[in-house]
Each structure stands twice: as structure tokens, then as C-alpha cells.
Amino acid sequence: AQTVTQSQPEMSVQEAETVTLSCTYDTSESDYYLFWYKQPPSRQMILVIRQEAYKQQNATENRFSVNFQKAAKSFSLKISDSQLGDAAMYFCAYKALRRPGNTPLVFGKGTRLSVIA
Amino acid sequence: EPEVTQTPSHQVTQMGQEVILRCVPISNHLYFYWYRQILGQKVEFLVSFYNNEISEKSEIFDDQFSVERPDGSNFTLKIRSTKLEDSAMYFCASTGEETQYFGPGTRLLVL
Numbered sequence: 001a002q003t004v005t006q007s008q009p010e011m012s013v014q015e016a017e018t019v020t021l022s023c024t025y026d027t028s029e030s031d032y033y034l035f036w037y038k039q040p041p042s043r044q045m046i047l048v049i050r051q052e053a054y055k056q057q058n059a060t061e062n063r064f065s066v067n068f069q070k071a072a073k074s075f076s077l078k079i080s081d082s083q084l085g086d087a088a089m090y091f092c093a094y095k096a097l098r099r100p101g102n103t104p105l106v107f108g109k110g111t112r113l114s115v116i117a
Numbered sequence: 118e119p120e121v122t123q124t125p126s127h128q129v130t131q132m133g134q135e136v137i138l139r140c141v142p143i144s145n146h147l148y149f150y151w152y153r154q155i156l157g158q159k160v161e162f163l164v165s166f167y168n169n170e171i172s173e174k175s176e177i178f179d180d181q182f183s184v185e186r187p188d189g190s191n192f193t194l195k196i197r198s199t200k201l202e203d204s205a206m207y208f209c210a211s212t213g214e215e216t217q218y219f220g221p222g223t224r225l226l227v228l
Contacts, residue, residue: 043154043161103165106162
């Protein structure tokens with residue numbers, strides 16, 4: 001079974017600085033997707049960024065970017081120019097690619113990010 | 118922008134009572150999911166639904182749980198006889214391709 005590990009239960013960053021959240025996963029599949037979701041205190045799950053395993057180029061979304069190392073099964077999230085609104089729980093998630101059909105997400109335990117003004 | 122909606126936002130119930138959690142997925146999506154998050158823990162998959170039937174379920178999804186798509190828009194999760202340990206946030210999600218979009222969740226408290 002696939003597993004997702006987030007080894008940093010908590011992280012903190014100064015406002016305007018850069019922070020990197022770590023995620024590793026275990027799978028025997030060659031095709032899959034990886035995601036980062038943000039969960040603010042409201043507990044809504046908000047998609048931050050997505051990476052397709054077959055793409056070598058790292059995904060970016062404005063201030064958010066990933067470092068995807070397929071051989072190492074590593075998928076870290078970098079937040080640049082951190083803002084107070086970035087404070088939240090961040091979950092890394094894995095999704096196998098299955099044709100036909102669809103598969104559920106497997107989540108890590110999350111990293112709580114605090115942003116210090 | 119289309120979004121997944123869930124009702125109610127909060128539900129308090131007595132142990133042993135039945136609850137129904139409702140979700141309206143994004144209209145052109147075909148796959149629907151329920152996840153659960155016990156306070157302070159990670160998000161766990163319960164069940165996925167496609168073409169009016171369950172396509173996959175986890176060990177958590179036992180006989181106390183059922184899902185249904187009673188009409189063209191709603192997707193429901195029923196817990197027949199709630200237990201204290203069912204207290205959690207329940208998220209509905211839907212997808213058309215690979216990215217799952219989550220609703221705001223229903224916070225269920227079983228007393």
C-alpha cells in the first residue's frame with residue numbers, strides 16, 4: 001500500500017521569508033499524482049499545487065513551488081515570500097493513476113506552518 | 118467558479134442516532150468521495166462512488182455507513198447508528214479528471 005510521510009509536524013517562518021515543507025512517499029507505481037493541500041483554521045481543504053509524476057518539470061503556482069525527485073520519492077513544497085495568510089496545516093497527498101477509473105487520495109499526517117510577523 | 122458544497126456545516130447528535138451528511142459535487146464531475154478527519158489526525162479515505170455504485174471503500178467504511186446519490190445533484194453519507202468515535206470532520210470531494218476538489222466539510226459531534 002502507498003504511504004505518505006511528512007516528517008515535520010510543525011514549522012515556522014518569518015513573514016516574507018522562504019520555507020520548505022518535506023514529503024516522502026512510498027509506491028511501486030510509475031504513474032501517479034502528488035498534491036499539496038492547505039487546511040486553514042476553518043478546516044477547509046484547499047488545493048495548493050499538483051504534480052504529475054510523468055512530468056520532469058517542477059510545478060509552480062505563484063509563490064508556491066515543488067521540488068519533485070521521483071527517484072528519491074520526495075515531493076517538497078517551497079513557499080516564497082511567506083504571508084500571514086499562509087499559516088495553516090499543509091497536507092501532502094498521493095494519488096495513483098488508474099485507467100479506467102479513479103483512485104482515492106492517500107494523505108500524510110500534515111505539517112503545521114506558523115508565520116511570524 | 119464551481120465548488121463542492123456540503124450541508125450541514127455542523128451536526129450534533131446522540132450516540133446511536135442516524136445522521137445523513139449531504140454533498141453537492143461539482144456538476145460535471147463523475148467521481149465522488151467521502152473522507153474523514155478526526156481532530157488532530159490525518160485525512161482518511163472512506164468511500165468512492167462512480168456510476169451510481171461504490172467503486173472503492175476503506176476498512177473504516179463498515180456496515181454502519183452507506184452512500185447514495187438520490188438524485189442528479191446530491192451525494193449523501195449515512196451513518197446508521199453513530200458512535201462516539203464517529204466524531205470527526207467529514208469531507209466530500211469530487212473529480213472530473215485527477216484533481217479532487219473538497220467541500221468545506223461537516224463537523225459531526227456525537228455525544
